[in-house]
């Protein structure tokens with residue numbers, strides 16, 4: 001058993017931290033508040049560093065450390081989140097890294113060649129589109145559908161709250177792995193997951209006005225007879241639900257990594273403040289009402305980081321040695337991370353704001369924008385807390401705990 005990072009992993013982490021502290025932290029507020037989204041120079045810098053290709057093999061333009069992709073992705077996302085607390089850039093990067101993994105594992109050769117080098121170089125954005133107006137949690141009930149015609153899939157329907165709409169349709173290029181129904185009578189066994197380019201003919205879009213994450217757009221996508229070639233399908237037709245769930249395991253791990261990075265940084269901001277701030281004749285850190293809370297928050301953040309390292313290792317091990325564990329083992333560990341991480345981040349950020357008093361309520365410190373950013377994961381992005389509890393209960397109690405199975 002080995003809990004330490006390897007020398008290579010430590011070096012990678014340090015290199016990403018240095019890049020982020022120098023280039024990203026100073027413009028985090030700008031990223032959150034200015035309309036232009038994430039500057040090209042930042043995306044290019046992360047691509048040059050090899051971060052955007054860390055889950056993509058060298059054969060497709062990436063920098064994947066074979067068999068340790070998710071471990072490295074976890075480290076990178078935590079570091080980016082520490083520097084960019086609005087969560088715009090961490091989310092941008094984690095979506096790319098997470099969903100590219102699924103293309104690597106299940107995409108056709110043609111799709112991999114077309115898409116992955118563009119993602120690794122930062123030219124294209126890759127996201128996911130499952131949520132629909134009738135609800136995001138109950139994925140098995142989505143309505144968007146596709147029919148096979150003349151060797152193509154023709155898609156009709158609507159997706160909402162999709163990250164990266166402006167990025168794929170205006171600012172850059174790329175698209176979303178999209179879930180739709182291909183056999184209306186077969187429930188979750190009649191769904192297909194495929195890459196749909198943001199600029200495909202027949203797509204119209206809207207943009208939403210989110211509370212936070214201002215550097216990354218969220219919007220709606222409408223599909224009217226949108227044609228995609230069959231080689232954009234991941235895996236097999238009608239197996240999309242399972243692939244989508246497999247992708248969620250990676251994405252939720254990295255979402256939790258973003259929340260862990262934000263929590264760790266917020267805690268450090270709070271810690272430094274209570275060391276300096278003198279009240280009633282001594283530093284705030286001397287009051288146990290404060291120091292004990294910080295001690296407790298740090299132990300919870302540390303536990304989350306360990307759990308994350310475990311979840312990332314489990315996924316890497318599964319891909320390296322199929323059969324070494326099951327998808328359900330992975331889902332449980334990942335859901336534990338996703339259940340804890342967003343609320344822990346909110347708690348820690350709130351505590352740090354309180355240590356700072358009125359200053360914590362200003363834009364002089366990045367805590368307010370961090371709170372708005374991580375709240376996206378509390379309300380439900382990449383699956384709400386109760387959905388994680390459902391998954392954990394299914395594993396720990398057994399199938400009897402699944403409400404939709406009698």
Ligand SMILES: Cc1cc2nc3c(=O)[nH]c(=O)nc-3n(C[C@H](O)[C@H](O)[C@H](O)COP(=O)(O)OP(=O)(O)OC[C@H]3O[C@@H](n4cnc5c(N)ncnc54)[C@H](O)[C@@H]3O)c2cc1C
Pocket residue numbers: 127128129130131134135136137138160161162163164210213218376377379380381382383384385386387403
């Ligand atoms: C900023 C942001 C970005 C997003 N980006 C994307 C994206 O890129 N792609 C994408 O596809 N989606 C995206 N989403 C949507 C996200 O996946 C959904 O918000 C999420 O799946 C929940 O769906 P919903 O919002 O429709 O809430 P609902 O499904 O209506 O759920 C509402 C509440 O009910 C709870 N709930 C649901 N079922 C149960 C149950 N059985 N028992 C108890 N409680 C339950 C949920 O946990 C949630 O708290 C994004 C959301 C946000 C906020």
